[in-house]
Amino acid sequence: MLGGELRGPKDFPVARLAPSDADDPTAICFAGNEEHLRKALDAGVGAILLPTEAPPVPKPAIAVAAPRDAFAKLLALVDRPLRFDSGVHPLASVHPAAVLDEGVSVGPFAVVEEGARLRKDVRVYAHAYVGERCDIGEGSQILPHAVLVRDVQVGARCTIYPGAVLGADGFGFEWTGEHRMKIPQVGRVRIGDDVEIGANSAVDRATMGETVVDDGTKLDNLVQIGHNSRIGKHGVIASFAGISGSTVIGDRLVMAGQAATSDHVEITDDVTLGGRTGVTSNIEVPGTYWGTPAQPFGQAVRNITLAARLTEFYDRLKKLERRMEKVESS
Amino acid sequence: MLGGELRGPKDFPVARLAPSDADDPTAICFAGNEEHLRKALDAGVGAILLPTEAPPVPKPAIAVAAPRDAFAKLLALVDRPLRFDSGVHPLASVHPAAVLDEGVSVGPFAVVEEGARLRKDVRVYAHAYVGERCDIGEGSQILPHAVLVRDVQVGARCTIYPGAVLGADGFGFEWTGEHRMKIPQVGRVRIGDDVEIGANSAVDRATMGETVVDDGTKLDNLVQIGHNSRIGKHGVIASFAGISGSTVIGDRLVMAGQAATSDHVEITDDVTLGGRTGVTSNIEVPGTYWGTPAQPFGQAVRNITLAARLTEFYDRLKKLERRMEKVESS
Amino acid sequence: MLGGELRGPKDFPVARLAPSDADDPTAICFAGNEEHLRKALDAGVGAILLPTEAPPVPKPAIAVAAPRDAFAKLLALVDRPLRFDSGVHPLASVHPAAVLDEGVSVGPFAVVEEGARLRKDVRVYAHAYVGERCDIGEGSQILPHAVLVRDVQVGARCTIYPGAVLGADGFGFEWTGEHRMKIPQVGRVRIGDDVEIGANSAVDRATMGETVVDDGTKLDNLVQIGHNSRIGKHGVIASFAGISGSTVIGDRLVMAGQAATSDHVEITDDVTLGGRTGVTSNIEVPGTYWGTPAQPFGQAVRNITLAARLTEFYDRLKKLERRMEKVESS
Numbered sequence: 010m011l012g013g014e015l016r017g018p019k020d021f022p023v024a025r026l027a028p029s030d031a032d033d034p035t036a037i038c039f040a041g042n043e044e045h046l047r048k049a050l051d052a053g054v055g056a057i058l059l060p061t062e063a064p065p066v067p068k069p070a071i072a073v074a075a076p077r078d079a080f081a082k083l084l085a086l087v088d089r090p091l092r093f094d095s096g097v098h099p100l101a102s103v104h105p106a107a108v109l110d111e112g113v114s115v116g117p118f119a120v121v122e123e124g125a126r127l128r129k130d131v132r133v134y135a136h137a138y139v140g141e142r143c144d145i146g147e148g149s150q151i152l153p154h155a156v157l158v159r160d161v162q163v164g165a166r167c168t169i170y171p172g173a174v175l176g177a178d179g180f181g182f183e184w185t186g187e188h189r190m191k192i193p194q195v196g197r198v199r200i201g202d203d204v205e206i207g208a209n210s211a212v213d214r215a216t217m218g219e220t221v222v223d224d225g226t227k228l229d230n231l232v233q234i235g236h237n238s239r240i241g242k243h244g245v246i247a248s249f250a251g252i253s254g255s256t257v258i259g260d261r262l263v264m265a266g267q268a269a270t271s272d273h274v275e276i277t278d279d280v281t282l283g284g285r286t287g288v289t290s291n292i293e294v295p296g297t298y299w300g301t302p303a304q305p306f307g308q309a310v311r312n313i314t315l316a317a318r319l320t321e322f323y324d325r326l327k328k329l330e331r332r333m334e335k336v337e338s339s
Numbered sequence: 340m341l342g343g344e345l346r347g348p349k350d351f352p353v354a355r356l357a358p359s360d361a362d363d364p365t366a367i368c369f370a371g372n373e374e375h376l377r378k379a380l381d382a383g384v385g386a387i388l389l390p391t392e393a394p395p396v397p398k399p400a401i402a403v404a405a406p407r408d409a410f411a412k413l414l415a416l417v418d419r420p421l422r423f424d425s426g427v428h429p430l431a432s433v434h435p436a437a438v439l440d441e442g443v444s445v446g447p448f449a450v451v452e453e454g455a456r457l458r459k460d461v462r463v464y465a466h467a468y469v470g471e472r473c474d475i476g477e478g479s480q481i482l483p484h485a486v487l488v489r490d491v492q493v494g495a496r497c498t499i500y501p502g503a504v505l506g507a508d509g510f511g512f513e514w515t516g517e518h519r520m521k522i523p524q525v526g527r528v529r530i531g532d533d534v535e536i537g538a539n540s541a542v543d544r545a546t547m548g549e550t551v552v553d554d555g556t557k558l559d560n561l562v563q564i565g566h567n568s569r570i571g572k573h574g575v576i577a578s579f580a581g582i583s584g585s586t587v588i589g590d591r592l593v594m595a596g597q598a599a600t601s602d603h604v605e606i607t608d609d610v611t612l613g614g615r616t617g618v619t620s621n622i623e624v625p626g627t628y629w630g631t632p633a634q635p636f637g638q639a640v641r642n643i644t645l646a647a648r649l650t651e652f653y654d655r656l657k658k659l660e661r662r663m664e665k666v667e668s669s
Numbered sequence: 670m671l672g673g674e675l676r677g678p679k680d681f682p683v684a685r686l687a688p689s690d691a692d693d694p695t696a697i698c699f700a701g702n703e704e705h706l707r708k709a710l711d712a713g714v715g716a717i718l719l720p721t722e723a724p725p726v727p728k729p730a731i732a733v734a735a736p737r738d739a740f741a742k743l744l745a746l747v748d749r750p751l752r753f754d755s756g757v758h759p760l761a762s763v764h765p766a767a768v769l770d771e772g773v774s775v776g777p778f779a780v781v782e783e784g785a786r787l788r789k790d791v792r793v794y795a796h797a798y799v800g801e802r803c804d805i806g807e808g809s810q811i812l813p814h815a816v817l818v819r820d821v822q823v824g825a826r827c828t829i830y831p832g833a834v835l836g837a838d839g840f841g842f843e844w845t846g847e848h849r850m851k852i853p854q855v856g857r858v859r860i861g862d863d864v865e866i867g868a869n870s871a872v873d874r875a876t877m878g879e880t881v882v883d884d885g886t887k888l889d890n891l892v893q894i895g896h897n898s899r900i901g902k903h904g905v906i907a908s909f910a911g912i913s914g915s916t917v918i919g920d921r922l923v924m925a926g927q928a929a930t931s932d933h934v935e936i937t938d939d940v941t942l943g944g945r946t947g948v949t950s951n952i953e954v955p956g957t958y959w960g961t962p963a964q965p966f967g968q969a970v971r972n973i974t975l976a977a978r979l980t981e982f983y984d985r986l987k988k989l990e991r992r993m994e995k996v997e998s999s
Contacts, residue, residue: 026855028878028897081843081852084877088853091819092783092801100762102430102447102465117762118448118778118796120465120483123422135762135780135798136448138465138483138501141422153780153798154816154834156484156501156538159421171798171816171834172869174484174501174538180559180577183411188533188555188573192411193418195356203848208816208834208871209502209891211538211560211578216414218358225848229840230871231539231893233561233578233596237358243848247840248871248893248911249929251578251596266893266911266929269579269596269614284929285947285961287615301615304647315649317964319975325656326985332663333992432760432777432795448778450795450813453752466778468795468813468831471752486814486831486868489751504814504831504868510889510907513741518863518885518903522741523748525686539832541868541890541908546744548688561869563891563908563926567688581908581926599909599926599944617945631945634977645979655986662993 011079014061017069026083027054037071039080058083091152093132101133116153128165140176146202155206160214164202164224172209175200179213179220179236179254192216194236201225201242207232213254223260235272247284283309341409344391347399356413357384367401369410388413421482423462431463446483458495470506476532485536490544494532494554502539505530509543509550509566509584522546524566531555531572537562543584553590565602577614613639671739674721677729686743687714697731699740718743751812753792761793776813788825800836806862815866820874824862824884832869835860839873839880839896839914852876854896861885861902867892873914883920895932907944943969 027036029045032053039058040046046066049057056069058076073079093114097103100117107125115121116135124142132150133139139151140159149167151157157169158176169175181192196215201224206212210232214220220236222228225243232246235254240246244262251269252258258270259278268286270276276288279295287301299309315322357366359375362383369388370376376396379387386399388406403409423444427433430447437455445451446465454472462480463469469481470489479497481487488506493499511522526545531554536542540562544550550566552558555573562576565584570576574592581599582588588600589608598616600606606618609625617631629639645652687696689705692713699718700706706726709717716729718736733739753774757763760777767785775781776795784802792810793799799811800819809827811817817829818836829835841852856875861884866872870892874880880896882888885903892906895914900906904922911929912918918930919938928946930936936948939955947961959969975982 026877028876031878077843081850084853084855088855098762100430100760102428117780118466120447136466136484136778136796140483152837153800153818154484154796154814158483158501168838170837171818172502172539172832172871174560177482177500177538177560178498180537180557180575182557182575183407189557189575190411191535193414195414195418205851207840208837208873209539209561209832209869211502213538213560215358217356218361227840227842227849229893230834230837230873231561231869231891233559235578245840245842245849247913248895249579249597249909249927253577253596266913267579267597267909267927271614284931300647301643302647308647308650311650312647313961315653316646316976317960317962317968317972320968320971322653322656323975323982325660326982326989329656329659329663329989330985332667333989333996336663336666336996337992430760432758448796450777466796466814470813484814488813488831502832502869504890507812507830507868507890508828510867510887510905512887512905513737519887519905520741521865523744525744525748539869539891541832543868543890545688547686548691561891563889565908579909579927583907583926597909597927601944630977631973632977638977638980641980642977645983646976652983652986655990659986659989659993662997666993666996 011058011071011073011082013058013071013073013079015070016065016072017056021056021069023056026080026087029054029057037083039076041077090132090150091134093134098135107139110147122159143176158214160197161200162197163200164204166202167200167204167206169200169206170208170210170230173206174209174211175206176214177211179216181216181236181254196220196236198222204228207248210234226262229266241278281306341388341401341403341412343388343401343403343409345401346395347386351386351399353386356410356417359384359387367413369406371407420462420480421464423464428465437469452489473506488544490527491530492527493530494534496532497530497534497536499536500538500540500560503536504541505536506544507541509546511546511566511584526550526566528552534558537578540564556592559596571608611636671718671731671733671742673718673731673733673739675731676725677716681716681729683716686740686747689714689717697743699736701737750792750810751794753794758795767799782819803836818874820857821860822857823860824864826862827860827864827866829866830868830870830890833866834871835866836874837871839876841876841896841914856880856896858882864888867908870894886922889926901938941966 023037024035029038029049034055037056038054097115098117101115101119103121104123106123107121110129112130113127115133121139122141126144129147134153136154137151138156143157143161146165154171155169156174161176176198178194182189196217197219205227207230212234213236215237221239223242229248233251238256241260246264247266249267253272255273258276263281265284268282270288276292281297283299289302297306353367354365359368359379364385367386368384427445428447431445431449433451434453436453437451440459442460443457445463451469452471456474459477464483466484467481468486473487473491475493476495484501485499486504491506508524512519526547527549535557537560542564543566545567551569553572559578563581568586571590576594577596579597583602585603588606593611595614598612600618606622611627613629619632627636683697684695689698689709694715697716698714757775758777761775761779763781764783766783767781770789772790773787775793781799782801786804789807794813796814797811798816803817803821805823806825814831815829816834821836838854842849856877857879865887867890872894873896875897881899883902889908893911898916901920906924907926909927913932915933918936923941925944928942930948936952941957943959949962957966
């Protein structure tokens with residue numbers, strides 16, 4: 010099935026998948042590099058999935074060209090969707106003017122509001138809220154406790170995790186001299202196809218127009234996407250990353266944890282932002298950036314490394330000053 | 340209605356509001372500055388709301404003294420509250436000892452516990468939880484999936500967004516030498532009038548006494564307010580900002596994303612904190628601060644800019660050391 | 670009851686506990702240090718709990734050896750669990766194949782899925798979701814709106830706060846050259862005994878094997894624990910702290926707000942991380958660390974303090990260069 014070469018007994022039984030340091034003689038693990046391989050040999054794990062070029066090992070093994078991909082295939086084999094009864098649960102609240110296509114399931118205590126459209130095979134799990142005029146694409150799943158406030162369009166094959174909130178009002182206020190006047194937020198949220206929105210993340214609706222997370226982009230837990238922003242295709246955004254309002258980001262963004270953008274900045278395609286990077290102005294050249302303000306990676310590494318040596322640096326400066334005084338007075 | 344001057348045909352129909360770069364010939368946009376105006380002229384948007392002093396433009400326009408305010412008025416015109424059936428939904432769970440004033444609505448699967456008081460025209464949406472002895476002020480709305488654990492007082496005209504959690508226990512533990520002993524948290528949360536609490540934000544209840552978010556203050560999504568803290572009036576606090584426990588903050592705070600305070604600090608009125616500022620000691624002078632530890636803005640800009648030039652700076656130091664050796668040995 | 674010495678009238682009535690600056694003549698406060706004591710004497714609070722060595726005060730007082738512990742005892746006296754009707758609420762949805770032990774309560778609109786096990790005296794509050802094959806230990810409480818997606822084991826006497834999400838998929842994708850391929854996540858989450866998981870925090874399930882938060886560890890609100898990570902016993906982790914995937918952490922960790930780890934790092938026992946520390950490599954020596962990259966505390970303080978003086982530092986460098994030119998040309 011994996012197209013690999015079996016190294017060991019044909020009838021060795023494998024009951025489950027495990028990490029390389031597992032003590033489970035009935036499990037197979039994946040050893041993508043030498044460290045993994047050493048761990049797997051030291052631990053009690055039963056069998057190993059390893060690269061073709063690996064040396065012979067004293068355990069049953071399967072050798073494949075791309076062990077990581079092969080392991081993902083095995084994982085997919087044992088994976089199964091969250092349990093779900095098909096059909097609309099008798100304890101769901103579905104508005105009569107909502108449209109449910111073929112194969113749609115709605116769980117207990119879920120709410121589907123007026124004007125919502127659930128396309129083919131959509132699953133709305135327990136406690137999920139699908140607000141007015143939301144449109145959920147074919148095969149997407151709205152997990153327990155996900156909230157689509159209203160006017161949220163979700164593409165096909167998406168997963169919205171528990172606690173994610175899509176379509177809450179953007180954070181727009183204007184100081185009148187006495188108080189913060191609310192700028193009404195009347196826009197939408199548009200989520201592309203094959204998008205994942207992690208647990209407790211938030212994507213605000215636009216003041217007008219739309220806030221966009223485009224095809225294939227994956228958001229980790231606890232990510233914030235401000236109103237009017239547009240994230241391109243096939244990006245990944247890690248936890249606590251904050252995209253401020255009206256940010257425009259290209260395709261294939263990789264944004265590490267706690268990184269953030271100032272509002273109204275533009276970031277081109279193929280940009281990677283290291284952990285906690287602060288983007289305060291446009292990034293026009295693809296590449297890897299780090300630090301605050303964001304700098305090309307190599308430069309940031311040098312600066313951040315030096316910042317951790319400032320004490321030594323300062324001592325040398327003071328010493329130089331004393332030497333200078335001596336020289337000047339001689 | 341806007342008190343503006345019409346520049347163009349009287350009968351030009353406007354169907355909706357749009358951003359200045361929208362390609363919608365039936366929309367009107369707002370051009371507050373030259374860049375917006377250029378975008379609006381380049382794009383397919385039908386009409387423009389612009390300042391009185393703007394030059395004539397080749398599109399239908401309305402000229403007003405304050406185009407931003409006028410646009411907010413238009414936005415308010417097209418805004419409408421989240422759909423809601425009036426009255427208590429048959430699938431809501433309202434304790435018989437809860438008090439519901441005139442005009443109160445409670446959505447499906449919402450829970451209102453014993454001793455809760457919902458004042459005139461309060462709306463508790465689907466899946467919201469209003470715990471024991473919570474008191475919600477006139478006209479406030481508790482959106483789907485908002486949670487008021489218990490002993491939370493909310494003023495008038497507030498909006499609590501989905502996933503916000505008010506009144507969970509403060510984070511108080513004491514190390515006994517063997518384990519973390521919980522300090523019971525028996526206090527309350529008090530939210531003033533006209534407050535907004537963003538999606539998935541948290542405001543913990545006090546150990547005793549109360550945690551306060553005062554009148555007119557707006558919290559973005561994913562904000563944390565620790566126990567016993569007090570935030571003054573008319574502030575704005577952006578995403579991932581963290582107010583530690585027992586912090587006392589004055590009026591009109593502006594706190595940008597990911598900024599944070601150490602616990603027990605005090606911050607006076609009229610303070611602005613830049614993105615990711617770390618406040619580690621009291622701030623007694625109004626003004627704008629940035630950096631960690633928080634510094635007056637101009638100083639922080641210089642320091643942070645120099646930190647991004649440390650490599651160059653270090654090279655110059657090394658060069659000076661070599662020159663000094665030469666001088667000293669001559 | 671507190672084993673203390675009464676200083677003042679025997680019949681002075683105390684109605685409640687209050688902070689030391691409260692204006693409540695019927696309350697008793699706790700004064701652990703001189704500042705608290707001064708506040709308590711200045712304010713209108715009625716009585717004071719103070720250390721045995723404190724001087725006589727002009728208010729009724731109780732003197733004890735450890736006033737903080739004594740106050741915690743008083744707090745525990747007035748604390749009571751969130752109200753709950755015993756038994757399974759008629760509006761709960763409990764799968765027939767779930768197992769509920771003696772004394773279990775399930776609130777309105779709560780969902781308990783197939784194969785779940787709720788042990789003795791477990792309380793599942795309103796709107797909570799306990800997914801397939803979750804196992805909740807004796808006396809634990811799952812508060813309103815907490816979500817256990819599936820395959821989550823929770824020990825005894827735990828509290829899972831509202832909006833916490835345990836067992837969502839780990840964030841694992843592989844770039845194929847065209848898109849992000851999802852690595853299926855088929856592992857579990859294991860929470861030890863006496864653990865607290867704060868509001869809106871997230872603990873992802875492992876790719877395979879388990880993600881662990883061990884006995885006695887307390888998570889604040891809005892904390893993220895990545896897949897495959899293991900947190901030891903009796904730690905405390907504050908808001909916005911992010912533990913990346915496959916991190917291994919020892920016992921008694923203290924992690925302040927917004928601190929974070931790179932993935933795959935290991936941190937030994939008895940480590941304290943200051944606010945916003947960024948751990949990018951293993952920490953093998955117990956102690957206190959701060960800064961990014963994480964440095965021993967004293968060193969970090971010096972470096973961070975100097976970083977706030979870079980402007981001065983740079984001026985001195987420039988001046989030295991000019992002086993050097995003068996010396997060289999003479």
